[in-house]
Amino acid sequence: MAYSDLRSWIDDLDKHGELLRIKREVDWHLEAGAIARRACEVHGPATLFENIKDYPGFRILGAPVGMSQKHPYGRLALSLSLPIDTPWKEIVDFYLERKKKRIPPRVVASGSCQENVITGEDVDLFRLPAPYIHEGDGGRYLGTWGVVVTRDLQSGWTNYGMYRLMIHDKNHVGINLGLLQHLSQQYKAYADLGRPMEFAAVIGAEPVTPLMGSAGLEKGVNEADVIGALRGEPLDVVRCKKVDLYVPATAEIVLEGTIDPEARKLEGPFGEYTGYCAGGKNLRPVLTVQAVTHRDNPILTLCPLGMPIDDNHIIDSVTLAAEVLEELRDVKGFPVDTVYAVPEASCHLWAISTDVPDVTYPRRVAMAVWAIKSGRFADYLVLVNKDVDVTNPGQLLWAMTTRAHPVRDIWPVEHVYSSRLMPFLTPATRKIGDGAHILIDATWPADWPKEWIPTVSSFKTMWPAEIQQKVLQNWKTDGFED
Secondary structure, eight states, X not given: OOOSSHHHHHHHHHHTTOEEEEOSOBOTBTHHHHHHHHHHHTXXXXXXXXXXXXXXXXXXXXXXXXXXXXXXXXXXXXXXXXXXXXXXXXXXXXXXXXXXXXXXXXXXXXOGGGSEEEEGGXXXXXXXXXXXXXXXXXXXXXXXXXXXXXXXXXXXXXXXXXXXXXXXXXXXXXXXXXXXXXXXXXXXXHHHTTOOEEEEEEESOOTHHHHHHTOOOOTTOOHHHHHHHHHTSOOEEEEOSSSSOEEETXXXXXXXXXXXXXXXXXXXXXXXTTSSOOSOOXXXXXXXXXXXXXXXXXXXXXXXXXXXXXXXXXXXXXXXXXXXXXXXXIISOOOEEEEEEOGGGTTOEEEEEEOOOSTTHHHHHHXXXXXXXXXXXXXXXXXXXXXXXXXXXXXHHHHHHHHXXXXXXXXXXXXXXXXXXXXXXXXXXXXXXXXXXXXXXXXXXXXXXXXXXXXXXXXXXXXXXXXXXXXXHTTTTTTOOO
């Protein structure tokens, strides 16, 4: 059964040992971000700060779906109402199956997200415990684990996307927009006409909503419909107070307002998901906040972005890879088994296990990946045969270094789009995202005679089945641990 709000999910995290309640006073300036960051790096529990300095009644949830020691993808699985021990591949299968059965949101007359309504001159974003996350950040950031809701000017398509929001002053924030992101494309249509664009920033929604804010859905797809599909029931939404948009009714905090068609202010830098503070300070669009609504005793959500692995890498390794897998396998008919965006590599190293029907196939599948919206993050693309578990870093490295010829099987491609946050870009190429991709073909060549392909030497391949069974039956009694 789907969670009704963030709080019911937090309670479930607590029951499963995936939450640490911190009751002592914690400073919003650096300390909360540092604790949540450390929790990510040691694969610790999510952190609920219940006593924020200067902000009585507010709470902050850090590292919501970070990797866990016992169940690596456990918090992500729970957010989808799956068992905590659900493996990565089954999460992807669930996602792809459920997303086909879209359920539109359900409009309700009122919601707890509007228990408190602040408008006009009373709006003051510094009344929210927006954390100053990393030393050197350009300011205090909201939106590191939430969605910005916007509507397309022509079609009415509503987009949910995750975008960082830096506070400029009491009622203005800056936003970092990538060239290929849907909000950026929607915004351009308004800006070209000199019209302000309405937005609603949602912080602390039920757990599926932020997951879809990072998903690479195709243009024109309403994320709210897919959220309903993954939940198995519609997402309840309520109309905003100052803009003509609808937001999750049980969200903790909502900012409403408009994006100016021309105004720009310096935004950034920020400690990013690439593991670097590399994006710099740039002139970016300005959002004017006309209303703030929130629940009583609201919870602000925080993703302490940085070196892998944190929440952002976890969801990207599932949602982005799943979208590419669906396109390759179900639409284009490629004989692909698994697509994995490796979280340890900030999801810019992608691995695909596949059959290889002919010698032209590796480069054809690479071009197909890079042409898909989500596949633009696959700066490093590795193809392996189906006998390799791409979710196992050891097996992936083994296949790369034993099956890929250091010259013959490497295909670099210049002047293609890379995220403007990638540290390897120069100041000039960063402006337009002029990057590069590379294919590492670690599959056995399709034109090799079968006898040329060596037998893998492993426990599963080099011993008879009866010996394997005997070894496994006696494993624990011999003194080994699972």
